[in-house]
Amino acid sequence: MTKIEDQHYITKIIQGDTNAFAVLVDRYKDLVFTLAFKMLKNRDDAEEVSQDTFIKTFKSLQKFKGESKFSTWIYKITYNTCLDELKKKKKEQNVVSINEFTEHQVKTMENALAAIEDQERKQAIQDCLSLLPSDDSFLLNLFYFEDLSLNDIAQVMGITSNNVKIKLHRSRKRLASIFKEKLEPEIITYYESERR
Secondary structure, eight states: OOHHHHHHHHHHHHTTOGGGHHHHHHHHHHHHHHHHHHHHOOHHHHHHHHHHHHHHHHHTGGGOOSSSOHHHHHHHHHHHHHHHHHHHHTOOOOOOOOTTOOHHHHHHHHHHHHHSOHHHHHHHHHHHHTTSOHHHHHHHIIIIISOOOHHHHHHHHTSOHHHHHHHHHHHHHHHHHHHHHHSOHHHHHHHHHHTO
């Protein structure tokens, strides 16, 4: 799944071999759907956005200059398509209070997560992520689950790397407040006492 392999298919598509697009769709369909679902929190909407993303990708393929990875470029199209869908639906977002959350408390939440069995931890994280506003959930997924760099995330979201750091910090605080509310209190109490 290297950039060179993607570029090979992109060149073929631009030269008129539209069947080559099926390879890119197959390669990125799960990634696009997963990101859309995490941002929109609705399977039907995510499927529709996935289709729209690939249509937009196909139509604007000639604009792809290879300055970034193709995956970063398709993340950006997915992200913008999700934003359009959210604007269209005007969904109410869950607002989580983040004031009063210290770095110590954020670290305590991370330690508490480490105590949960791996599968349970992943499920707990996904459940808590789903309660975040779409932008926060999307950002944390790109950073932690897709392992994108701050620069790649900045390209996807159309903001500076410094803004990504600020948003990431705020998103972690929001997530920590959800963890505090949702995780078993005895686990959190145990880790708070361990750190004192």
